[in-house]
Amino acid sequence: MRVRLKDVADHAGVSVKTVSNVVNNWEYVTDATRERVQKALDELGYRPNLSARSLRTGRTNLIALALPRLHEPYFAELADCVVRAAEDHGLTVLISQTDGRREREQQVVSGFRPQFIDGLLFSPLALEWDDLEEIPGHPPVVLLGERLAAGGAADHVAVDNVAAAQRATQHLVELGRKRIAVIGAPPSKTARTASLRLEGYKRALRKARIRLDKQLLLPVNQLHRADGAAAMATLLDLAPPPDAVFCFNDLLALGALRTLQERGVAVPSEVAVIGFDDIEESRFCSPSLTTISPDKKALAGLAVAALVQRMSVAPDAAPQELHAGFELVERESTMGRRA
């Protein structure tokens, strides 16, 4: 049989209210009472019934995290950070994959399990802001990473993609590279993150007075190894080929490295490679990969904190734009002199 508050109260010879006070760390309980109740709590092994608590308080302490794909290491690592950050706030995270498909994203926002979560951390690929607005009584939402198309009025947490991409490009410039290619250029205007990164790239080139060569901008279908490998092959067939490549994520870069290796092109002496995300494998591949490392912990921490704000303290505050830091991690794929 389950141990209820009432059982503990009887055991300790106090009222239910008093036990509840102790359980919830209420301030005004005499030490003697607290101690006695705590003992009863321990002896009986009391565990609160979360459903009852939720029913009473109207909060579930559950938040959902909706991501395109857990397969992608970046998202898997980010999810892990979010789970930990949420734990610190006493929140449990429900992870769900949207596959970046609009229909699934819509499903998530309108609540696959309605009235079930207190808030939503959302990394949308396809959804537009209008879609979000239309849904009646959707839970508080904080956008993570991807920004909804124009006019968004929800908190948004991300790295400063423009600045980060500029930094990455600048790094290649500083190595003396002149023909700096991009793998992962935005295939369409809806690819918001890619557009921002491209903007950063352009700024760096402008500052270095290097002319933009559109031939060097390669879009991809997906952000996977295979796409990176294929794009790199295309680039190597150019005359002259690039002397550096900025890949818009590490997976693409890993694919590019593979092609370079196959073709016997030396990295970094002939072609320097830089990625974005700093996934685990980038440390272990050979050559190890120079990359932009977004502060995933900060990203998760800011997002959860913003959501908590919206959930309880200030549901109607003006939407915030929050940036987590990043750093450039130099590894073998850009270390060393030009050939």
Added chain:
Amino acid sequence: MRVRLKDVADHAGVSVKTVSNVVNNWEYVTDATRERVQKALDELGYRPNLSARSLRTGRTNLIALALPRLHEPYFAELADCVVRAAEDHGLTVLISQTDGRREREQQVVSGFRPQFIDGLLFSPLALEWDDLEEIPGHPPVVLLGERLAAGGAADHVAVDNVAAAQRATQHLVELGRKRIAVIGAPPSKTARTASLRLEGYKRALRKARIRLDKQLLLPVNQLHRADGAAAMATLLDLAPPPDAVFCFNDLLALGALRTLQERGVAVPSEVAVIGFDDIEESRFCSPSLTTISPDKKALAGLAVAALVQRMSVAPDAAPQELHAGFELVERESTMGRRA
């Protein structure tokens, strides 16, 4: 304001019970009443309060899925299947990562959110059965993939690892290979799955009257690309080197393929490679990877069904050993003649 059953009842001019009957698809409601109530339900946009329902029924319809690492594509894909299978039973899945560490696994089983889930799908790496027994009032558990050490008394769902490994090895034998190496051999006895796969490998060799050469059995620290790559390098330094490699998962095989490519060893003509898991990338890498494809959908379906059984129908039934099917998927890494 939230719409309650009571509001709908008032709106439709019936009692709360009747509305509840309609919501829960109770059989004995006249069509006229059902229709009228349904209309009120729709008009008011009623959504049941799940906390209240849980409090009343004692069930949350939440199950947890505890996996070592979501980063690993196999687990990510499996998780996706589990989520879908659970949906069919009206269950929501709480995914949590244990990192394969005993401490985290213990945490999960004893309930990170106690009294919160109806059941647990669990893929343990470190936990022993005794640990499970010791935990008072742990939820119904079904083991997925990994088997707890001896004496387990919980349902277990997996592919027949011995049979699958035997099939894989036999395939290499049929190609005429004689020196068949293994990457991913069990580093210790606790690596249960690896031990089973090794057993299958041995059986296939025995049947083919090929002598076991322990030099060809390479253990790994982790089941990642880098480990596969390193192991392959070791194998190529043998004299003579192997003419085929059975990798105990696809990630290892992907790493092995990379090394083979770097060293200019032809696949499959000089060395044939086979993996295990059939992760997405195996279809897209070059050469594409022959592999054992466990029926992940069946695995997830069986696991969820078994858990549902234990949760409601037959909590104390004798533990079952359930096997999902597998098939050998032939791709480029083994297709073609020997050099």
Added chain:
DNA sequence: CTGAAAGCGCTTACAG
């Protein structure tokens, strides 16, 4: 500082 009591929204015997 502590107690008695109401009520969160639902399901479910129990009547009828």
Added chain:
DNA sequence: CTGAAAGCGCTTACAG
């Protein structure tokens, strides 16, 4: 086939 009512376990004004 439908209704009135109890009760799941908790929190929280309200008294004292």
